[in-house]
Amino acid sequence: MKRIALAIAASCAAPAWAAGSTSFNPDLSLILDGRYASLSEDPATYALPGFQLSGEAGPGERGLALGHSELVMSANVDDLFYGKLTAALHSEGTATNVELEEAYVETLGLGQGFTVRAGRAYSGIGYLNAHHPHAWDFTDAPLVYRGLFGDQLRDDGVQLRWVAPTDLYVQLGAEVGRGEFFPAGGAANDGRGTYAAFVKLGGDLNDSHSWQLGLSHWHADVNGRSAGAHDHGGTATEIPTFTGNSTVNGIDFVWKWAPLGNPAQTNFKFQAEYFQRREEGDVELVGAPTQEITDYSGKQSGWYAQAVYQFMPHWRVGVRYDQLQADNSGSDAVLLEEAGLDDAGYKPSRSSVMIDWSHSEYSRVRLQFNQDKSRADVTDNQVYLQYVMSLGAHGAHQF
Amino acid sequence: MKKLQGLLATLLLAVTVPAAALNVFACEPEWAALARELGGDKVEVFAATTAFQDPHRIEARPSLIAKLRRADLLVCSGAELEIGWLPMLLRQAGNGTVQPGRPGHFEAAQHIERLEIPTELDRSMGDVHASGNPHVHLDPRRLATIAQALSAKLRDIDPGHADDYAARQAAFAQRWQQALAGWEQKAQPLRGVRLVAHHKDWVYLADWLGFEVVATLEPKPGLPASAGHLAALKAQLQQQPARMVIRTAYQDGQAAQWLSAQSGIPAVELPYTVGGSERAADLFALFDDTLDRLLAALR
Structure with missing residues (x-):
């Protein structure tokens, strides 16, 4: 008894022991991603009829290739600010490009449920948009993300979020952005070209079931959004370019299950999102010898639903279905077709299955098969074998 | 007259009903239990996890963000036990009082001597914690020290009820010492x-x-x-x-x-x-x- 009392006295007399992180260095993590792709159709012919594609969007290259290698640095700046930078390295041929994916600061506990973020970041619209590709359950983005946002929507700007003081999770968010990136293209309106608003609701049914529902709205003054260069057989390269208004509305839903809230053995996740877009403006063929311009009114929509099940430790299986639909019109149908905006009455779709194995939470190897019907009346059978590994700091994942 | 009685009753109720209790967000059930021992009816305690969940592996669920949003005090193990989910909750909740370094942030492991602090960090050794083993509550001697620190924290952020907290801590410490002697004997x-x-x-x-x-x-x-x-x-x-x-x-x-x-x-x-x-x-x-x-x- 005396010994215990002494031990307690000794512990009490000593000052508080030093806290976790032992240095001021930021958390550093590295994501390594590589894949092998077998595509039955030539990826150079990839198209989504009715959707103007960004340069990178597509099924990727055939054969062995590196995916996105990401270097992430983050830390609390002080007790009021948090900062994060994500640099993506990717290869084009033998060259390596560095892309600044995220570079933002965010308030930590401004109080009253408010958070302000400034800098370059993924938009808070939708569910999957703010998730890093390495946290995706499939190798590639849903078709609706590929068609509308060039896989993921990000922007330089300011975001304000507020969490309501209720047991039901209610988050309201608003963003103003520069609008430089696809699909806004061109920093219109003096560099305040886009705005967005979103609402997220969520909660638990019981210990085992939790859910989140989101509504999103995004608007851009588009100033010269160009799709990939269009080779006309001649020497000149003509680029279809859109200028006008673009508005996106979306709804997303996620449901997660784990027995008694413990995902170690088995767990299940269902997610589905729907977006629709309205565009009004002109499409011009920039670089054409004579001016070619058409007015353009676009109606595009798409959805996907996916389910992922961990049936035993290490192993997960997943299924996904994608579908898109477009109804675009303009005064010059030929020009719309050149811009890739002629839907030709075709509805692109894709069915996917995947199985992945994770030795630990830091390593994952995935095999995925897609029956891709993006192109009109063509089926592209796609097989991906991918690894995603994360080294370094243990980043916390969002729901 | 009846109206006056009703008014009086309402006034009396307004005076006697205590001010809203201190909202405590406990990361694990052991800290929820300790906060209840030390806070009694002055605290409203929410346990973010149950005994059937692995505290290393918790989803940063919307319901947890909503709870943390309204917390006056966060009580967690610390020593990186919650590193996979708590930082996300803290960044999402927009609550200033519970951020690290603020008065409403309490990490139990900071108040005791930790074991198994690694001299070398390498993921090939598995999911090791740089700050040592975080499962600190299973030594009742250390728990007594943590209780003392947590009670001081409660007095600090809710000075209006400091006497209540001090009395509860004294009573708890006494009962705990008695139980401890019995456990040691038995074990x-x-x-x-x-x-x-x-x-x-x-x-x-x-x-x-x-x-x-x-x-x-x-x-x-x-x-x-x-x-x-x-x-x-x-x-x-x-x-x-x-x-x-x-x-x-x-x-x-x-x-x-x-x-x-x-x-x-x-x-x-x-x-x-x-x-x-x-x-x-x-x-x-x-x-x-x-x-x-x-x-x-x-x-």
């Missing part, structure tokens, strides 16, 4: 006992009771037991036997049962935290039940 036979554990969550209990964890079912911390590792473990136990194999309520029982059947030593499920067994309804019962189960397995 004598466990000194020097060799046992196998599922994960390294028992270091502090072993440090207190003097038993020896000679192996873990996880080949590396955080990695599920593999067939190869279990076979090697069985061979090891043939050379140097152990008395039992222990695990928590949130860990799958298959590996422990396999080893138990192969080696003929009992597999023991321990509550690990408050709520981990029917009996372990509070901190006192947690240690009562844990000791009884360990001692029963020795017989």
